[in-house]
Amino acid sequence: xxxxxxxxxxxxxxxxxxxxxxxxxxxxxxxxxxxxxxxxxxxxxxxxxxxxxxxxxxxxxxxxxxxxxxxxxxxxxxxxxxxxxxxxxxxxxxxxxxxxxxxxxxxxxxxxxxxxxxxxxxxxxxxxxxxxxxxxxxxxxxxxxxxxxxxxxxxxxxxxxxxxxxxxxxxxxxxxxxxxxxxxxxxxxxxxxxxxxxxxxxxxxxxxxxxxxxxxxxxxxxxxxxxxxx
Amino acid sequence: xxxxxxxxxxxxxxxxxxxxxxxxxxxxxxxxxxxxxxxxxxxxxxxxxxxxxxxxxxxxxxxxxxxxxxxxxxxxxxxxxxxxxxxxxxxxxxxxxxxxxxxxxxxxxxxxxxxxxxxxxxxxxxxxxxxxxxxxxxxxxxxxxxxxxxxxxxxxxxxxxxxxxxxxxxxxxxxxxxxxxxxxxxxxxxxxxxxxxxxxxxxxxxxxxxxxxxxxxxxxxxxxxxxxxxxxxxxxxxxxxxxxxxxxxxxxxxxxxxxxxx
Numbered sequence: 001x002x003x004x005x006x007x008x009x010x011x012x013x014x015x016x017x018x019x020x021x022x023x024x025x026x027x028x029x030x031x032x033x034x035x036x037x038x039x040x041x042x043x044x045x046x047x048x049x050x051x052x053x054x055x056x057x058x059x060x061x062x063x064x065x066x067x068x069x070x071x072x073x074x075x076x077x078x079x080x081x082x083x084x085x086x087x088x089x090x091x092x093x094x095x096x097x098x099x100x101x102x103x104x105x106x107x108x109x110x111x112x113x114x115x116x117x118x119x120x121x122x123x124x125x126x127x128x129x130x131x132x133x134x135x136x137x138x139x140x141x142x143x144x145x146x147x148x149x150x151x152x153x154x155x156x157x158x159x160x161x162x163x164x165x166x167x168x169x170x171x172x173x174x175x176x177x178x179x180x181x182x183x184x185x186x187x188x189x190x191x192x193x194x195x196x197x198x199x200x201x202x203x204x205x206x207x208x209x210x211x212x213x214x215x216x217x218x219x220x221x222x223x224x225x226x227x228x229x230x
Numbered sequence: 231x232x233x234x235x236x237x238x239x240x241x242x243x244x245x246x247x248x249x250x251x252x253x254x255x256x257x258x259x260x261x262x263x264x265x266x267x268x269x270x271x272x273x274x275x276x277x278x279x280x281x282x283x284x285x286x287x288x289x290x291x292x293x294x295x296x297x298x299x300x301x302x303x304x305x306x307x308x309x310x311x312x313x314x315x316x317x318x319x320x321x322x323x324x325x326x327x328x329x330x331x332x333x334x335x336x337x338x339x340x341x342x343x344x345x346x347x348x349x350x351x352x353x354x355x356x357x358x359x360x361x362x363x364x365x366x367x368x369x370x371x372x373x374x375x376x377x378x379x380x381x382x383x384x385x386x387x388x389x390x391x392x393x394x395x396x397x398x399x400x401x402x403x404x405x406x407x408x409x410x411x412x413x414x415x416x417x418x419x420x421x422x423x424x425x426x427x428x429x430x431x432x433x434x435x436x437x438x439x440x441x442x443x444x445x446x447x448x449x450x451x452x453x454x455x456x457x458x459x460x461x462x463x464x465x466x467x468x469x470x471x472x473x474x475x476x477x478x479x480x481x482x483x484x485x486x487x488x489x490x491x492x
Binding site for chain 1: 389390392393394395396397398399400403481483484485486
């Protein structure tokens with residue numbers, strides 16, 4: 001059943017669930033994400049936050065339910081196109097061997113496109129790494145690598161940015177650098193974003209709404225302060 | 231020394247097998263001291279190998295006197311058994327047996343057929359079966375190595391593969407570095423065998439030909455011929471199996487199904 005069209009509704013899940021070997025990872029998750037908003041998925045460790053995020057870009061197959069992207073059921077969208085639209089940044093950057101520029105070109109090259117050097121520089125400027133294009137990724141710090149990873153995802157011009165604990169593997173300084181880059185992108189470009197984090201302070205700094213997960217179920221969803229203070 | 235004690239060839243063979251197996255078990259015991267437990271696997275493999283080779287030797291004795299089509303039957307049975315054996319190295323990968331059996335059948339089978347047709351392998355059962363079995367056995371080892379390496383590489387690089395998928399890469403592209411690495415690694419033994427031929431080892435076939443009265447130069451050249459055929463059969467098998475298994479570790483929605491602990 002297609003949900004009623006809503007102009008600013010970019011993402012909607014309906015009764016989304018995933019069970020692996022009788023273990024319920026996500027259960028009956030129904031929520032919406034509107035254009036330009038930042039939704040934080042918070043909850044204790046093992047509550048299914050990352051599992052839920054992986055269902056959104058179909059890296060894992062839901063056992064039940066579905067996702068609508070701009071009103072279209074996501075099984076009607078080719079997986080590669082879906083993943084371009086819902087760009088994901090992982091906890092670890094997983095950069096490919098080579099230069100920063102080669103990493104940024106990876107996504108567009110999959111569609112037979114090449115980004116102009118100016119576009120590369122522009123993307124790098126957005127994450128505070130102007131002039132890094134020719135650097136070898138082997139020589140980057142953890143924070144720089146994660147910012148390259150964010151820029152690499154942005155190179156695909158996603159509709160929604162899915163961030164899976166993007167700063168949890170970083171030291172405090174790098175964490176603030178990455179967070180500042182994300183804040184910059186989200187606020188300046190009004191990019192829709194779903195952020196998985198266990199850090200409630202970070203969720204408050206970046207998100208407008210929050211979704212609290214416990215044992216795979218949504219227990220609260222709403223304005224960030226209401227969800228985190230309840 | 232054994233010859234002084236055993237005049238009967240059968241007893242001599244069994245005594246030799248026992249001594250050789252004891253040496254192998256000694257290594258297993260040494261490995262155990264380092265916490266590596268191979269006892270059961272090694273013992274079962276050796277007993278099984280001995281029973282199989284004696285059984286096959288007895289059957290061969292009968293079949294070698296039979297019509298020529300029996301070599302086709304024997305080689306096909308060997309390919310199926312080789313597929314089952316090397317598929318065990320691909321634990322957790324769906325369709326490993328089918329992939330292995332088809333790859334060995336294509337890789338070793340096509341080289342055997344072509345070489346027999348061209349006259350490089352004699353059509354007599356006494357020649358076709360032993361040479362063909364060498365190609366199949368080596369194709370089996372190469373296939374096992376390729377699948378095992380591919381599996382290990384994929385499991386060690388789930389993050390990189392899923393990152394590529396998340397960036398819109400095709401499933402095949404996301405694992406192409408590991409397909410290439412597995413193919414290259416699986417051919418190392420075959421390349422080293424050719425490279426060290428005559429210097430590090432004198433293969434059994436050449437020794438056998440010399441003992442049966444063949445001219446040494448011809449025996450040497452034919453040994454190279456066999457190794458080149460082994461390389462061709464193994465390479466083709468590995469190429470096909472890595473390409474076939476690549477598609478089996480993804481779902482139709484391009485999700486990586488081979489995951490640690492799943």
